[in-house]
Amino acid sequence: DIQMTQSPSSLSASVGDTVTITCRASQSIRTFLSWYQQRQGEAPKLLIYSVSNLKSGVPSRFSGTGSGTNFTLTISSLQPEDFATYFCQQSYNTLPYSFGPGTKLEIK
């Protein structure tokens, strides 16, 4: 099974800051990498698919890069509604699809 890790596990930032979250896969997943946002008490919500493609309606301050085993999610000019937990997820090749443990973005 492919294992996903994320760093940091938590992050404090202020409105207007730019933050970067890293996700690593235990083997190459090419570009089969998605990012999800989960606000407290809500279901995860798809933000980015195939590393860098924003789902319709997602603000352009969100961006993703990477390939193979190393990926990043960058959020520019943080807004109050961006404070949430972010998960990466791989869907390469075979099941089980796996998620990272999450990065909690908190307001400083």
Added chain:
Amino acid sequence: QVQLVESGGGVGQPGKSLRLSCEASGFTISRSPMHWVRQAPGKGPEWVAVISFDGRNAYYRDTVEGRFTITRDNSKNMVFLQMNGLKTEDTAIYYCAKFELGVSAFDVWGQGTMVTVS
């Protein structure tokens, strides 16, 4: 409005059974593989099971294989998860999720239903 609504969660004793349901609205599930994903408190989501478009094929994570069964009724736009032989480690919020093949991601999620095994 595209929506998934789960039901059937609750408290179950170890070894007992629960059946979860997921009803879709705003789209037809017959075009998509449908999944169950769970999330234990304070943890990342964990994929549980998938069923193919036509219900002919289903796959499970190792820890639920042989205990859980995923089914679907495309005529009712619904997906189900029969959970037998419950274990305390099955405690989690269970989400029904649509996997969009075109983007290779879970693009629609339900609100989740809590399952507590105790």
